[in-house]
Amino acid sequence: MGRAPCCDKASVKKGPWSPEEDAKLKSYIEQNGTGGNWIALPQKIGLKRCGKSCRLRWLNYLRPNIKHGGFSEEEDRIILSLYISIGSRWSIIAAQLPGRTDNDIKNYWNTRLKKKLFGKQSRKDQRQQQQFMRQAAANDGMKQEEATQDPIGSSGVPAVTYNWHHQAMAGPVPPVPGMMMEGHHIGDEVDESIRKLLYKLGGAVPLATLPVPHCVPPTYEGSPSLMPPSCMVETTSCNEGSVQGSSTLPALELDQSFRFNQVKLDGLDCFFGMGTDRSMRWGEVSPLVCPNNTVASSSQGMQQYFLDEPANLGMK
DNA sequence: AACTGTTTCAACCGCGTATTC
DNA sequence: AGAATACGCGGTTGAAACAGT
Numbered sequence: 001m002g003r004a005p006c007c008d009k010a011s012v013k014k015g016p017w018s019p020e021e022d023a024k025l026k027s028y029i030e031q032n033g034t035g036g037n038w039i040a041l042p043q044k045i046g047l048k049r050c051g052k053s054c055r056l057r058w059l060n061y062l063r064p065n066i067k068h069g070g071f072s073e074e075e076d077r078i079i080l081s082l083y084i085s086i087g088s089r090w091s092i093i094a095a096q097l098p099g100r101t102d103n104d105i106k107n108y109w110n111t112r113l114k115k116k117l118f119g120k121q122s123r124k125d126q127r128q129q130q131q132f133m134r135q136a137a138a139n140d141g142m143k144q145e146e147a148t149q150d151p152i153g154s155s156g157v158p159a160v161t162y163n164w165h166h167q168a169m170a171g172p173v174p175p176v177p178g179m180m181m182e183g184h185h186i187g188d189e190v191d192e193s194i195r196k197l198l199y200k201l202g203g204a205v206p207l208a209t210l211p212v213p214h215c216v217p218p219t220y221e222g223s224p225s226l227m228p229p230s231c232m233v234e235t236t237s238c239n240e241g242s243v244q245g246s247s248t249l250p251a252l253e254l255d256q257s258f259r260f261n262q263v264k265l266d267g268l269d270c271f272f273g274m275g276t277d278r279s280m281r282w283g284e285v286s287p288l289v290c291p292n293n294t295v296a297s298s299s300q301g302m303q304q305y306f307l308d309e310p311a312n313l314g315m316k
Numbered sequence: 317a318a319c320t321g322t323t324t325c326a327a328c329c330g331c332g333t334a335t336t337c
Numbered sequence: 338a339g340a341a342t343a344c345g346c347g348g349t350t351g352a353a354a355c356a357g358t
Contacts, residue, residue: 331346
């Protein structure tokens with residue numbers, strides 16, 4: 001026996017909202033507010049919709065000052081930083097981005113940002129990039145002889161690709177304009193500071209000092225030799241705004257930090273095939289919210305978010 | 317032009333938590 | 338204290354739009 005449905009599904013309309021429904025809902029809420037009861041709201045307005053559906057429509061679409069699409073690099077940074085720190089708590093992340101909804105951010109992360117940061121590239125981005133490449137090549141007049149040696153195929157897409165952690169594996173090589181990260185232009189969509197942040201997260205965060213449980217997965221069985229360096233050694237935090245720290249971090253360390261830092265990277269298992277523990281509670285999160293948290297402080301502008309009390313982050 | 321595959325995003329679903337009685 | 342109800346969240350789905358062939 002399951003939970004009783006929140007509404008009579010047979011008499012409730014589903015699917016996309018019509019402009020008329022939108023207008024009804026919007027004008028009513030603007031005049032009267034929600035009345036603190038979403039379930040009763042559709043009946044008051046005369047909408048054949050579920051209360052939850054009304055709430056969702058209002059919050060994600062009709063609410064004033066909603067922004068759609070066109071995420072800035074700064075927003076990318078914030079989303080990434082928060083995602084790495086707290087995982088897929090979209091509502092909390094959305095609370096830090098005025099005008100953005102949790103649904104919007106969730107969609108953006110799942111469809112765009114994840115691919116953008118971790119290698120896979122959408123065809124749309126590929127096209128934009130190819131266009132850019134062609135234009136650049138045309139502007140250049142194809143005068144450089146390297147062009148013949150450069151493994152760029154007839155499509156304009158280089159045969160050699162990287163993703164950011166491959167990049168990290170190769171050491172702190174400064175990004176070369178036009179260099180690709182698995183089909184991506186370093187310095188184009190993927191902004192330098194994000195990569196710095198990723199470097200730091202992988203290499204300089206003294207995981208062993210963080211009050212985070214289960215840093216070391218059971219497969220290590222306590223054998224220090226098998227632990228990733230980031231779990232064993234209290235590495236020195238690298239200088240703010242610098243990738244110098246990455247020069248002291250073994251390339252492998254970055255990759256392994258992503259593999260084994262399950263709490264910070266909750267949700268990134270999709271990249272590494274890890275399982276996830278969705279049972280984190282605020283009591284466990286609170287150490288991450290600590291302003292001394294290297295993760296938070298390593299991200300430009302992130303300190304303000306973590307200096308806030310949890311309540312200010314939309315916590316209950 | 318028609319078909320196919322991919323991407324995007326609005327909306328739904330079910331669960332956990334909070335609140336009310 | 339505990340049951341009932343409502344809210345809010347995150348995961349998932351499916352249709353529309355788009356691009357390539």
